[in-house]
Amino acid sequence: MNENYFYHALRIDHKICFGCTLCMRNCPTEAIRVRNGKATIYENKCVDCGECYKVCPSGAVYVAEDDFQSIYNFKHRVVLMPSVFLGQFPEDIRASQVYSVILEIGFTHVFEVEASAFLHSILSNKYIREHETKKPLISTFCPAIVRLIQVKFPALVDSLIPIKAPVDFTAIYIRKKLIEEGANPEDIGIFYITPCAAKIAATKSPVAEDTSTVDGVLNMDTMYNIVLKEIKQKKEFNKNITANNDVTSDCVIFSLTNGERRLNNFKKSFAIDEIHNVIEFLERVEDDEIEDLDFLELRACDESCAGGILTCGNRFLINDRMMQRAKKLAERERNGETSRRKAIMNEREYLTQNSHVGRIKPRSMMVLDEDRSVAFQKLTKIKEIESKLPHTDCNVCGAPSCHALAEDVAFDRASMTDCVFMQRNLEKRGSLKVEESVEIMKNIWGEDKLKDYILNK
Amino acid sequence: MKMGLCLFINFLSFMMHTEFIVVEGDFANAGKASSEIKKTLKQLNIDNQKIKKIVVAVYEAEVNAIAHAYGGTIFVDLDEEKICVLIKDKGPGIPDIARAMEKGYSTASAKVREMGFGAGMGLPNIKNNVDELDIQSEVGVGTEIKMIVNFNS
Numbered sequence: 001m002n003e004n005y006f007y008h009a010l011r012i013d014h015k016i017c018f019g020c021t022l023c024m025r026n027c028p029t030e031a032i033r034v035r036n037g038k039a040t041i042y043e044n045k046c047v048d049c050g051e052c053y054k055v056c057p058s059g060a061v062y063v064a065e066d067d068f069q070s071i072y073n074f075k076h077r078v079v080l081m082p083s084v085f086l087g088q089f090p091e092d093i094r095a096s097q098v099y100s101v102i103l104e105i106g107f108t109h110v111f112e113v114e115a116s117a118f119l120h121s122i123l124s125n126k127y128i129r130e131h132e133t134k135k136p137l138i139s140t141f142c143p144a145i146v147r148l149i150q151v152k153f154p155a156l157v158d159s160l161i162p163i164k165a166p167v168d169f170t171a172i173y174i175r176k177k178l179i180e181e182g183a184n185p186e187d188i189g190i191f192y193i194t195p196c197a198a199k200i201a202a203t204k205s206p207v208a209e210d211t212s213t214v215d216g217v218l219n220m221d222t223m224y225n226i227v228l229k230e231i232k233q234k235k236e237f238n239k240n241i242t243a244n245n246d247v248t249s250d251c252v253i254f255s256l257t258n259g260e261r262r263l264n265n266f267k268k269s270f271a272i273d274e275i276h277n278v279i280e281f282l283e284r285v286e287d288d289e290i291e292d293l294d295f296l297e298l299r300a301c302d303e304s305c306a307g308g309i310l311t312c313g314n315r316f317l318i319n320d321r322m323m324q325r326a327k328k329l330a331e332r333e334r335n336g337e338t339s340r341r342k343a344i345m346n347e348r349e350y351l352t353q354n355s356h357v358g359r360i361k362p363r364s365m366m367v368l369d370e371d372r373s374v375a376f377q378k379l380t381k382i383k384e385i386e387s388k389l390p391h392t393d394c395n396v397c398g399a400p401s402c403h404a405l406a407e408d409v410a411f412d413r414a415s416m417t418d419c420v421f422m423q424r425n426l427e428k429r430g431s432l433k434v435e436e437s438v439e440i441m442k443n444i445w446g447e448d449k450l451k452d453y454i455l456n457k
Numbered sequence: 458m459k460m461g462l463c464l465f466i467n468f469l470s471f472m473m474h475t476e477f478i479v480v481e482g483d484f485a486n487a488g489k490a491s492s493e494i495k496k497t498l499k500q501l502n503i504d505n506q507k508i509k510k511i512v513v514a515v516y517e518a519e520v521n522a523i524a525h526a527y528g529g530t531i532f533v534d535l536d537e538e539k540i541c542v543l544i545k546d547k548g549p550g551i552p553d554i555a556r557a558m559e560k561g562y563s564t565a566s567a568k569v570r571e572m573g574f575g576a577g578m579g580l581p582n583i584k585n586n587v588d589e590l591d592i593q594s595e596v597g598v599g600t601e602i603k604m605i606v607n608f609n610s
Contacts, residue, residue, distance in 0.1 A: 155505035287488070287495065287512050366499040372608065375501045376537045380473055 006147075008046050009064050009200035010053060014038045017060035019445060023052035024400045028275050029152060029365070033408070034398040037446020045365050047147035048198040049275045049300045050309035063197045063310060066216040068226075071106055074189025078109040078174055080167055080214065081193050083252045084305045086325065087318040088224050093231060095243035095325075101230040103241060109174065113192070115246035115344050116169035116351070117254040121263040123163050123355050128266070128295055136269075136285060136293035137161050139260055143202035144300035145278060146360065153282050154362030162357045164213070166254065167192055167199075169351050171213040173344050191216045193223050195255075195308030198300065206357070220310040248340050249329035253322050255305035258297070266294035274302040368410075381410045390421045398444040418444060473497075473535040479519060479546075481528035490531045491515040494542075497535065503608050510586040511540060511606050517579045518544045518602055525549075526600065539607045550596035557592075558584065 012023075017038045024032040024039060031045035032052060039052070039060070053061040071077045079102055086095055102110050128137045138159045140146050149156050171190050178188050192214045194200055200217045253259050261271040270293075272281050278298045284290055301307035306322065307315035332338045344351075368382075369375040382403075389402035397418040399405040408414035416422055417432065417440055426432035442450050475497075477490040491512045498508045515531070522529040522544055529546030551557050560581045584590050589605040 154499075155509065283492070286509075287491070287516070288509060289488070364499070364502075367502040368500045370502055372501055372503065373537050379497065379500055383473065 006043065007201050007204035008041070008043055008048055009197040009204070010041070010046065010048055010050065011062055011064055012039050012041065012052075013060045013062055016058050018058060019449070020057060021395045022055045022057060023061060024398075025395065026051050026055045027400065028279060029148070030400045030404050032400065033404075033414075034395075034444060036443065037449060044363075045151065047144050047151060047300075048196075048201040049144040049148070050197045051275065053197065053309045063200065063219055065200070065219040065222065066191075068218065068222070070216055071189055071191055074215070075187035076109065076178055076183050076189065077107045078111060078178070078188065078190045079107045079193065079218075080111055080113050080170055080174075080190060082113040082167070082195060082255060082305065083247065083322060083325075084195050084255050084308065084311065084318065085193050085220060085223070087306060087322040088220070088312050089228070089231075089321075091321065093228075096241060097231055097237050098227060099243050100238045100241040101227050101234070104238075105226060105230060107191075109178075110244060111170060111174050112244060112246045113167045113170050114251040114254050115166075115342060116173060117166045117251035117259075118248055118263075118342070119345065119348060119351055120163065120166045120169055121251075121254075121260065123352060124161050124260070125264050127161050127163060128264070134159050136290075136296050138296045138298060140357070140360075141165055141255075141260060141297070142198065142299045142304075144196070144198035144275065145298045146202070147198070148275065148278070148300070149282070150360065150363045151365040152279070153286055154364040154366070155286055156282065157360055157362045160360050162360060163355050164357055165202075168213040169355070170344070172351060172354055173347055175213075176347065176350065189215045191218050193218050193220050195220045195305045195311050196301065197309060220308065221312050224312045245338055246342055246344065247329075248342065249326045249333055252326045252329060256319055256322060257299060257304045259304065260297045261295070264295060268293050269295035269297070271297040271299075273299040273304050273307075275300045378410050382406045385409050385416065388416075388422075389419055392421075394420070396420045396444075415440075473533075475533040475535075477531040477533070479522045479529050479531060479544075481523065481526065483523055483528075484520075487520050487523055488516055490519050490533075494533060494540070498540070501608075507606065507608065511542075514583045514586040514604055514606075515542055517583050518542070518604070521579050521602075522546045529599070538609065539605055541603065541605045543604075544600075544602045546599050546601075548597060548599040550598055551592070551594040551600055552596050554592050554594055 019034045019037040019039065021034060024034060028049060028051060029045045029047055031042045032039050033042070053063065086098060089098060099110050124139070131137060136159060138149065138156065138161065140160050140163065146160060149160060174190065175188055179185055192199070192203065194217050203212050203214055203217050206212055250263060257273045258271040261269050270281070272278050278300065285293065285296070303315040303319050306318040311318060333340055367375065368378040386403055386406040389406060391402050393401045397405045397414065397420070399408055399414065405414055405419060409416055417426065423432060423437040423440065427434060427437060438450060475493070477493070480486070494515055495508060495512045498511065519531065526546030527548050529544060532543040532545070534541040556562050558580050583602070583604060587604040588607050588610055591603040592600065594600040
């Protein structure tokens, strides 16, 4: 197991969490345990997919974000807005209104992330054609998927396309532009509005690079609230501000399911969204069960970025609004009202030189120990413990499954007596006192859940 | 799922024994044994290419027992150094093992071929992916395929 530190944006507020186990039961990598009545995350297993955030009934899972005021540390304050942000707003709010408000709340430049999606797609396609032997090649657009493959499918790490995401290209482009216009590099602050926690994590600790291309990340729900409030309270909008015309019609929907896949024409490719679906499919890919597979577009969220955990509103409605916008843009392109060639393509050469991420390394959470002999002993221990557990996956031990408890016990992170069935057996045998069982349960579930309600009546 | 799974662990010799039951004609569950083996090997820090080879070989043998034999049992013995997989089926047996080892030789029925199996690549494919292969067969009784892959080779 790798000891590298990986930033996680998902946190659990222990003041709010009441240990309901929903997050633990839904975590696709079994990264959550309940200790002392609160959910806790095993950081090396977490891939930042946000499933826990989605299911948490109390709002205890939250996404750490940069303080909005930190934008004022910079003279030139650029906001990178993914197209999915515009999809949040009801139909009666125009893109130009959103742009105008963003410029009034403190930013000096607005730029749409997907401006570079076309270039990203050209470079990806080129890479795929040049690396036939590594097939199937897998998109690195979704950072949760990259992390999932690193920890759970290390054999597929070499199939990841090591090309930066559109947000990085756009950030590099705009930084270069501003410097050319005379800005001091230290005065430029680039902020990205993110639809999910994984993008934050990837920005704070990039998967294979040393530095990040953006200076800060703002959560989409926070920005939505700020922008919508301004729009609702305003009567007049600055008529001179129009929405930028940076993105082509096919790139507006790049972050939706099939967005990348439709920009290439490989014989056999799939676009799969939702992390459990992805895991199921990757199991088959890993076994070489699917022949002649060229390309995989994999996204952790249902409906891809429209279903990001920080988006506001229904993912299908967001998807529809983005599709409508793409349709309108396509019509304007057909009528010759707007060109499909955008200014960013003039910097193609410079961006191409800066397009590669470093080598993406596996950091398997499956491997029990680097030393095979130790790993084998651990494995036999886990199997032995597991064979004694009831296979009910009841979660009462504070682990998501009997197998997870067996693993925790083998690694001294938990005890056999955490199992409630084990406790009953030992009590019956006389080797464990009821008081001791209650104490064990208190350690897992906290004092409150084991109060003696009957006697206090 | 009709596949049974039992587990014996012998602590003294650090061997792990697992068994899978294969049911004739149950193509829907083909790959269950190889998939379980994969999960186990992934935990032992064994080279990914090696795991792939083992999975392919076991999968081929599994399909053989489902498609061409009357079902059978897969015995898996694992220790630190190697994995040994024994597939015992309940017949009909292979009359000419040497010919069965030739690429493209097949006695599969039209029905099996229609399902995409029976191309005559099974045994040759297993041989390419393992270190040791031993096939014993008796017509009317059954076939025993024993394969060994060393982790260090």
